[in-house]
Amino acid sequence: MxxxxxxxxxxxxxxxxxxxxKTCKGYRCENNMGEHPSCVLNINAILGNRKMADNEIAELLTNRSVLLDGxxxxxxxxxxxxxxxxxxGNINMQAVIGKCPHCGGEIRVGSRAFNCSNYGNQESPCSFAIWRNIGGHQVTLAEAKELCEKGITSNELEMYREDGSVYRKRLGVSPDKLQIVKI
Known part of the structure; x- marks a missing residue:
């Protein structure tokens, strides 16, 4: 047997x-094992004092990037x-996701919003932010990057009203480039 x-x-x-x-220490390409490994992929199970979930690693493998909290x-x-x-094969932590449409500063990942790095700038403060939850829709990394680069999302996003009814809108940067608006 x-x-x-x-x-x-x-x-x-x-x-x-x-x-x-999945291995005892993390995630590894099958071609990164044995005496003569031919691939560099070997991801630790714990990154930044946080245990990674299988679905998060799957998204990282597919998209080469993933936005995570915790x-x-x-x-x-x-x-x-x-x-x-x-x-x-290295995993990099990247806080900056794009350029601020208002002032040209760096847009950084925050716990509740993607914020401009010039928020606390004494000479020329910038209040531009993309909230991570807009109308019940969790704004994705790709959508936030799209707003920074193109000023609008390419697809309509599913959102929710107070009464629970569903509606679809695109998100865009306002004409004064200070806020995100539903279009």
């Missing part, structure tokens, strides 16, 4: 196309960030 080894496949490796499997600094301060899978 032969023993078969069952492996939990999380997704496809974006570098070599191999299966990415990371903790060495000082114990919680923060959200964008994890990016670099071409060398």
């Amino acid at each position: 032969t023993m078969t080894t069952e492996k939990k496949i999380i997704g496809r490796c974006p570098f070599c196309g191999g299966n990415v499997v 990371f903790t600094s060495k000082e114990g301060k919680a923060f959200p960030t964008v994890l990016e899978l670099a071409d060398d």
Whole structure:
């Protein structure tokens, strides 16, 4: 009787196309194992003092980036960030997602909004922000980047009224480039 080894496949490796499997220490491409590994993909299960979920790793493998909350600094301060899978297999934490449409500052990931880095600037403060929840819709990383780059979302997004009824609108940057409006 032969023993078969069952492996939990999380997704496809974006570098070599191999299966990415869950291991005791994290997630690894099947071609990153053995004596002569041919792939660099090896992701720790804990990043930024936060345990990664299988579905988050699957999204990272597919999109090469994922916006997540719940990371903790060495000082114990919680923060959200964008994890990016670099071409060398490293995972980079990226707080900046784009350029502010109003002042040209950096748009950074915040716990409740994507905020301009010039918010606290004494000489020329900027109040531009993209709330992460607009009308019951959780704004995605791709949508926030699209608003920064193009000034409008390409698709209508599902939102909800106070009475629970559903409606669809695109999001856009207001003419004065200070806020996000439903179009």
